[in-house]
Amino acid sequence: MPIAPPPRRSPFLGLLPWRERRAVAEALRTETIGGLVLLFAAVVALIWANSPWNGAYEGIRDLHLAIPSLGLDLSLGHWAADGLLTVFFLVAGIELKRELVVGELSTPATAALPVIAAFCGMAVPAAVYTVTAWAGGGSPDGWAVPMATDIAFALAVLAVVSTHLPAALRAFLLTLAVVDDLGGILVIALFFTSDINPLALGGALAGVVLFHLLQRFRVRGWWWYVPLGIAIWTLTYHGGIHATVAGVLMGLLLRSTPDKGEERSPGGRVSHLLHPFSAGIVVPLFALFAAGVSVSGPALTEVFTRPEPLGVALGLVAGKILGVFLGTYLAARFTRARLNPDLAWSDVLGLSVLAGIGFTVALLIGELAFPGAAVGEQVKAAVLVASLTAAALAALLLRRRNAVYRRLYQEETVDADGDGIPDIYQSAPGTGGPCRDVLSPAEKP
Known part of the structure; x- marks a missing residue:
């Protein structure tokens, strides 16, 4: 009896499955637009904080807004970091759940490289x-x-320098950022807690369990989830754990696969609704209040002369490049993954440099690590300097290969028959027949 040959494995950074490509494209489209808004907000914050009107900037940032019924009295900057940014982490949790269930992290073989x-x-x-x-x-x-890697900032850099990065490279960067976000929130939960209140945390845990049961029994209606989500967030905040952790937990609990008859899963619907709000409003507002640091000559000098900001700058640029590139290279060699023959390891190096853009989560952790200290402002300045340096280096590396990326992008997007699905997903090159390795029967038009 003849033995069937093993199924062909897609090369590392090769053509994405059609369903995965559509999901990645939708996520990246919103992140790119949000990244451009983020860049604008960061520039406004820097100009405003270093202008003669910096007093007005600090006054607005430090203006307090109280909600007595919830026992909260926070500054606008604090509301942006603890409150609004929870929406960002909620969306990140939904994306992580999707990656774990149906995306690049759903099987050990595909998850090994981006996770390592x-x-x-x-x-x-x-x-x-x-x-x-x-x-x-x-x-x-x-x-x-x-x-941390800031995917929105990184994609904004790609948009500004006008590269035609193939979908697989963008998806790999997105997966890196998703795992980074998980690592960041775990660090925040485990290492940046204070004055633990067991009673409040117990209430938050009970709310999380109720949230899970509502999802399990397919209870629908925003009027259940919005008040419950606010209660979980408030109890988490009063429990002494950074409140953004609540957003990730709720995102992970939302169902990510649609039931029969559902066009989108609950996670997909919430992400579709909140992703534009998160990328276009939440993160830029946080950047507006967090990125307003002094960029005078003495302040910039301290970035390179004091150990804390220098460590941050070297970590984001040199550390990220070394970590991501060597981790990817060694993982590929260990798993015997075959790099897409149309690409080179210099392309992975370009992505590694791009991963050195650590903005949103890096600024958040900087505020938690050095609250109210002068060194905290120096660390923020180091994050900005390092992110801009990484962006400039990545632009140079990726633009150098843009002719290759443009060719691959055109091959991946040509749709001669106008059916909405690129031709490369419907026929194997040179055969005219179905390309079964790429487009499953359920995905064919």
Whole structure:
């Protein structure tokens, strides 16, 4: 009896399955637009904070808004970091759940490379910071600041420099950022807690269990989930754990696969509704209040002379590049993954440099690591300097290969028959027959 040949494995950074490509394209389209708004908000914050009207900037940022019924009295900057940013982490939790269930992280074979790359991309920057701070006699508290990648900022850089990066490279970057976000929220939950209130945390846990049961028994209606979500967030905040953790937990609990007769899953519907709000309003508002730091000559000098900001800058640029690239390369060699023959390891290097753009989560962790301290402002300045440096280096590397990316992009998007599905997903090159390895029967038109 003849033995059937093993199924062909797609090469690393090869053509994405059609369903995955559509999901990635939708997510990245919103993130790119949001990233451009984020860049604008960061520039406004920097100009405003360094202008003669910086007093007005600080006054608005520090203006308090109280909700007595919830026991909350926070500044606008605090509301942006603890409140609005929860929506960002809710969307991140939904995206992580989708990746775990149907995306790149759904099987060990496909998850190995991005997970190892992301882990190395978090561990090496943290080590670089720790060594730098130790050598300079600085505080070790900021070790987690250079761990995160800001996908919106990175995609905005790609849009500004007008690269035609293939979908697989963008998807790999998105997966890296999703795992980074998970790492960031775990760090926040485990290492940046204060004055734990067991009673409040118990109430938050009970709310999370109720949220899970509502999803399990297919209870629908925003009037159930919105008040419950606010209650979970409030109890988490009063429990002493950073309230954004509540957003990730609720995102992970939302069902990510549609039932029969459903066009979208609950997670898909919530993400579709909140993703534009998160990318276009939530993150830019946080950046507006968090990125307003001094960029005078003495302030910039301190970035390179004090151990804490220097550790952050080196961690984001050198640490991220080394961690992501070497992690990806060694994982590919260990798993015997075959790189897409149309690409080169220099393309992975370009992505590794792009991963050094750590803005939103890096600024958030910087505020938590150095609350109210002068070094906290220096760390923020280091995040900005390092992110701009990584963006410039990545633009140079990726633009150098843009002719290759443009050709691959055109091959992936040509739709001669106008049926809405690129031709490459319907026929194998040179055969005219169905390309079964790429487009499943359920996905064919």
